Amino acid sequence: MLRFLVLYTALALGANAAAAADLEPLKQGDMRKLVLTAPPAPVPEVAFQDVDGGTKTLADWRGKVVLVNFWATWCAPCRAEMPALDRLQADLGGDGFAVVTVATGRNAPAAIDKFFDEAGVTRLPKFRDERQALARAMGVVGLPVSVILDANGHEVARLIGEAAWDAPEAKAVIAALMAP
Secondary structure, three states: OHHHHHHHHHHHOOOOOOOOOOOHHHOOHHHHHOEEEEEEEEOOOOOEEEOOOOEEOHHHHOOOEEEEEEEOOOOHHHHHHHHHHHHHHHHHOOOOEEEEEEEEOOOOHHHHHHHHHHHOOOOOOOEEEOOOHHHHHOOOOOOOEEEEEOOOOEEEEEEEOOOOOOOHHHHHHHHHHHOO
């Protein structure tokens, strides 16, 4: 009964069916660290930069499920997980899903390029949050942190620390959120 009440409440608050999906049974492997956000919470409209100096906000990806990964070039766990995020983007990225990587803090474009080259990352975008405005607004206090947004741009889950984002368990979570 409580399960139906939670689902009904999420739908009543405007969450799409994917965000209201019961992800708890999918929390296996590294996804056990996934903390679900109930009800889904709107994310701030804080600008961040691409490596060419243009600006973006997370609203630019509305209509897609988005995994926002906060990282830094000096972060060893970030280096370990970035290739898995690249593979996740290769496997699931497209019209319904995207991985958005945001280097937070002082990460020079040349250092980001070097990091991506050394890690073999070829499919992920290179965004910067040099003054950590987005990271602060989203409550990021350590790195790496991955925040999953539903297609309406609401936070539905977050994972602190590195994860095997290309593992079947992670893909199952993303697929459940992408389901109509």
